[in-house]
Amino acid sequence: MRNYRNTPCEETFTCKSCGALVTPEGAGTRHRNHCPQCLSSVHLDEEEPGDRASACGGVMEPIGVWVRKNGEWAVIHRCRLCGALDSNRVAADDNPVLLMSIAVKPLAMPPFPLGRLEINQNISKENMHAD
Numbered sequence: 001m002r003n004y005r006n007t008p009c010e011e012t013f014t015c016k017s018c019g020a021l022v023t024p025e026g027a028g029t030r031h032r033n034h035c036p037q038c039l040s041s042v043h044l045d046e047e048e049p050g051d052r053a054s055a056c057g058g059v060m061e062p063i064g065v066w067v068r069k070n071g072e073w074a075v076i077h078r079c080r081l082c083g084a085l086d087s088n089r090v091a092a093d094d095n096p097v098l099l100m101s102i103a104v105k106p107l108a109m110p111p112f113p114l115g116r117l118e119i120n121q122n123i124s125k126e127n128m129h130a131d
Contacts, residue, residue: 016042016059028092034060034075036093039102041086043079056082065090065103073099 011032012023017040024032034041041060058081065073066087073090090099 015040017061026091026093029089032091033088034062034077034091034094036091037095037098038062039075039094039098041077041088043082043084043086054084056084058082060084060086062098062102064105065099075099075102 010024012021014020015022015035015038018035018038020035020037022032022035022037026036039062043054043056043058043060056079058079060077060079062075063078064076066076067073068089074087075090075094077086077088078084079086
């Protein structure tokens with residue numbers, strides 16, 4: 001497999017997750033590394049972006065987004081086969097609705113019952129009045 005650390009990846013591929021035909025046009029980058037429709041990727045790199053050294057080949061599903069220091073968004077992927085985590089910058093033609101739904105998922109599905117927020121607020125108010 002070709003190494004893309006220092007050369008652009010201008011290949012067209014079929015998404016292993018949704019079946020979309022993915023072309024390099026519209027990405028806004030020389031290194032297309034995920035599907036713009038479902039945001040899934042394939043576990044190809046091991047140590048460095050573009051090294052294509054991973055033998056896994058599992059589907060990398062989008063599980064989160066984060067904002068880099070420069071304000072650029074990146075998608076966090078987790079491999080369905082081995083659990084490896086990776087991050088890829090958002091492409092210009094990525095599905096904006098899917099990006100936003102991934103970004104707000106922690107707010108929509110918090111790791112605790114929402115009723116606990118009210119209990120914690122009441123405890124905080126009681127502690128403020130006790131001072």
